[in-house]
Amino acid sequence: MPCQSSDELNILVKEAREYTKEGKVANYIPALGRANPHDLSIAIQYPDGQCISAGDIERKISLQSISKVISLALVLMDRGSNYVFERVGMEPTGDPFNSIAKLETLSPAKPLNPMINAGALVVTHMIKGNSIEDRFQRLLSFIREMANDSTIDYCEDVAQSEFKTAYLNRALCYFLKQHHIIEEDVEKLIDLYTKQCAIEMNCLELARIGMIFAMDGVDLESGKQIIPVHISRICKTFMVTCGMYNASGEFAIKIGIPAKSGVSGGIMGAVPGKFGIGIFGPALDEKGNSVAGIKLLELLSRNYKLSMF
Structure with missing residues (x-):
């Protein structure tokens, strides 16, 4: 079913786009630094197959940290929650997503949650497979x-x-390897983690994955339970508590929907x-979140009373 342009969404996108000038693209990753900071687009996917949109929703974007939620779902299906949460915690952190500070002060030195880089690297380490390519293809097939x-x-x-620029992530891995969290x-x-983060899709495909989580892991179009209900709910809880880096608390109060x-x-x-x-809105705030994207979600949540709280 084709995605229909929405006049209401176009009005909200126009209003939110004014905030793009307050952010900057992620130029510390050279390939991401080439994005147009004024881009902003949105797709909303309903479980019956209907879709509404505004902006250039066909533009490809790399998942980056959004992939952390999906890899977590796969690893929980692979290994079970007891195994996973012995190695990575469940608690939010007020530190930046790439911080090493808590690893040095906690005992055992396991990452606080799967949404910060240290935790996501541990989760990716747990993807089953006989080789890097095999593990990547399993994740890619799941996303597809x-x-x-x-x-x-x-x-x-x-x-x-x-x-080439993953120096901090290498440092996190070596610290975790010293403590036998990564082996x-x-x-x-x-190599595996950077390929995972570089998986790309458009806003419509991203909205469809969000819809699977929204519907407790069920694809209503096919009738298939892609993710078990309890795992989908674990993932959504992390999206609420940790999904927007160290701005997650403010995001929950102002917007109140699971997001990554x-x-x-x-x-x-x-x-x-x-x-x-x-x-998709590549101009980021100082915490690494889309400035105009958050404003757009705030407008949506307020206008249509979407907050779950």
Whole structure:
């Protein structure tokens, strides 16, 4: 079913786009630094197949940290919650997403949650498979099934750009390896993780994945339970408590929907029982979230009373 342009969404996008000038693109990753900071687009996917949109929703964006929610779902399905949460915690943090500080002060030295970089690296380490390629293909196949698009792949340019500049992530991995939370070769894990973050799709496909989480893991179009209900709910809880980096508390108060952002400017939202949201706005605030994307979600939540609280 084609996605229909929405006059109401176009009005909200026009209002929110004014905030793009307050942010900056993620130029510390060279491939992401080439984005147009004034871009802003949104797709909303309903479980019956209907879709509404505004802006250039066909533009490809890399998942970046949005992939953390999806890899977590796969690993929980692979290994179970007891295994996973022995190695990564469940608590929010007020520290930046790439901070190493808490690892040095906690005992055992496991990451506080799967949405910060240290926790996401541990989760990616737990993806099952016989090789890096095998593990990546399992994650990619899972994403393709959720988005209902077998052509989704990763951007080699973005992956290489991130691999070459992933000094902090390497530091996190070596610290975690010292404490036996990570047991594999660090360069291989960084290779897998940067490819995971470089998986790209458009806003409509992102909204469809959000819709799967919103509907407790069910794809109502096919009738398939892609993610078990309890795992989908765990993921949505992390999206509420940790999904917007160290701005998650303010986001929950002002907007109040499960969401996950990425430094490409993408935001995936999952309004429980209703619909999925995919947003692209590459101008970021100081915490790494899309400035105009958050404003757009704030307008949506306020106008249509979407907050779950």
